[in-house]
Amino acid sequence: MKNGFYFLGGLLLLAGACTAPDSYRLVGNLSGLADGTRMLLVPAATHKQEKPIGEAVVEDGKFVFEGQLPEPRLLNLQAEGKQLYYAFMLENGEVTITGEAVSTTDGDREMVTLNKAVVTGSKADREFREKIAFRQELDKAYTRLHQKYEDISRQLGEARRTGNAVKIDSLNQTEEMKAYARDEKAFFTQVEKQTMASIKANKDSYWGPLLMLYCFNYFTEDPAQIELYNSFPEEIQNGYYGQLLKKELIPENLIGKRLPAFSAPDRNGNIHSDSDLRKNKKCVLIDFWASWCGPCRREIPNLKKIYEAYVDKGLEIISISIDKEDKAWQKALDEEQLPWPNLIDRQELFGEQFYGRTIPAIFLVTEDGIVQYDKLRGQALSDKIAEILN
Numbered sequence: 001m002k003n004g005f006y007f008l009g010g011l012l013l014l015a016g017a018c019t020a021p022d023s024y025r026l027v028g029n030l031s032g033l034a035d036g037t038r039m040l041l042v043p044a045a046t047h048k049q050e051k052p053i054g055e056a057v058v059e060d061g062k063f064v065f066e067g068q069l070p071e072p073r074l075l076n077l078q079a080e081g082k083q084l085y086y087a088f089m090l091e092n093g094e095v096t097i098t099g100e101a102v103s104t105t106d107g108d109r110e111m112v113t114l115n116k117a118v119v120t121g122s123k124a125d126r127e128f129r130e131k132i133a134f135r136q137e138l139d140k141a142y143t144r145l146h147q148k149y150e151d152i153s154r155q156l157g158e159a160r161r162t163g164n165a166v167k168i169d170s171l172n173q174t175e176e177m178k179a180y181a182r183d184e185k186a187f188f189t190q191v192e193k194q195t196m197a198s199i200k201a202n203k204d205s206y207w208g209p210l211l212m213l214y215c216f217n218y219f220t221e222d223p224a225q226i227e228l229y230n231s232f233p234e235e236i237q238n239g240y241y242g243q244l245l246k247k248e249l250i251p252e253n254l255i256g257k258r259l260p261a262f263s264a265p266d267r268n269g270n271i272h273s274d275s276d277l278r279k280n281k282k283c284v285l286i287d288f289w290a291s292w293c294g295p296c297r298r299e300i301p302n303l304k305k306i307y308e309a310y311v312d313k314g315l316e317i318i319s320i321s322i323d324k325e326d327k328a329w330q331k332a333l334d335e336e337q338l339p340w341p342n343l344i345d346r347q348e349l350f351g352e353q354f355y356g357r358t359i360p361a362i363f364l365v366t367e368d369g370i371v372q373y374d375k376l377r378g379q380a381l382s383d384k385i386a387e388i389l390n
Contacts, residue, residue: 032101063282084112282314291332
């Protein structure tokens with residue numbers, strides 16, 4: 001009994017010595033970053049705009065983040081005001097990241113590439129690199145594919161830029177272009193096959209939904225993707241990445257629900273609430289758009305026509321831009337001359353409150369504040385507004 005007691009005590013002491021850390025300290029040493037650069041840690045692969053979970057300032061070429069994580073997280077290391085995105089897995093403990101930051105310029109934007117990056121102290125990051133290694137091979141294959149057909153691809157691109165329809169048709173009829181199309185289709189079939197195999201191989205851990213979020217740029221309520229999600233164990237579906245994935249695969253919508261209360265600024269910085277803008281209106285059309293969205297701007301003439309026909313019958317239109325740059329948004333406003341209230345989304349209203357994923361996105365709200373429709377455009381939109389107001 002005495003020996004057993006001491007043995008048990010030794011185990012307890014050993015267990016105490018090996019207790020997992022409950023916080024992290026991330027030390028970065030990236031050559032090429034100027035002192036004073038503000039570094040950010042931002043959740044990655046969430047398919048939405050995220051706020052930083054940590055900030056640090058470069059001093060003497062180094063920066064330090066400290067905090068806590070409930071479990072390993074995929075994060076982007078970013079530099080404020082620069083185009084730098086480096087995805088890595090952070091976990092509680094002492095973690096370091098080293099590398100070389102190389103800057104280039106693209107117009108008025110500074111692009112930063114992180115070369116020779118090495119993360120130490122994070123087992124989760126090593127696993128992450130192993131699990132996405134197949135993508136590096138696919139990237140090499142994609143490069144080889146485009147090198148093989150570089151000449152005809154360049155010719156086709158030039159024909160499209162100049163609007164040469166005859167040249168485009170001629171190139172598309174060549175055997176080389178047909179071979180290019182076949183090879184490209186085969187490549188993307190292989191991409192899907194390997195990606196799905198990787199996800200299935202990791203379906204019993206959080207890696208399953210995380211890899212799915214990381215590998216897919218968008219989701220379309222594809223039955224095969226939903227079936228894959230349903231194959232994850234319940235505890236994985238209910239985890240952090242499982243819930244993020246569910247929101248993308250099976251998005252909520254506002255149809256039949258009360259319009260969420262919101263407020264947003266106009267171009268002069270004045271804040272407007274939905275309740276003020278909807279006051280005494282029989283029908284409100286809320287249009288989420290952006291200066292860079294071609295389909296959004298092609299819909300504007302139709303919206304102007306609808307507005308002119310029904311503004312005196314109780315219609316209001318509220319345009320909300322999801323532009324990230326005020327200059328681009330205000331330039332588009334000057335070009336389009338929209339005669340109704342124009343606001344800009346600075347609080348992720350589109351994604352968080354309207355469950356939006358793609359634009360243009362138009363919501364029709366009736367006098368009682370209930371969202372009735374969210375996928376109408378063109379003549380169908382005009383007909384529905386006429387039905388509501390007449």
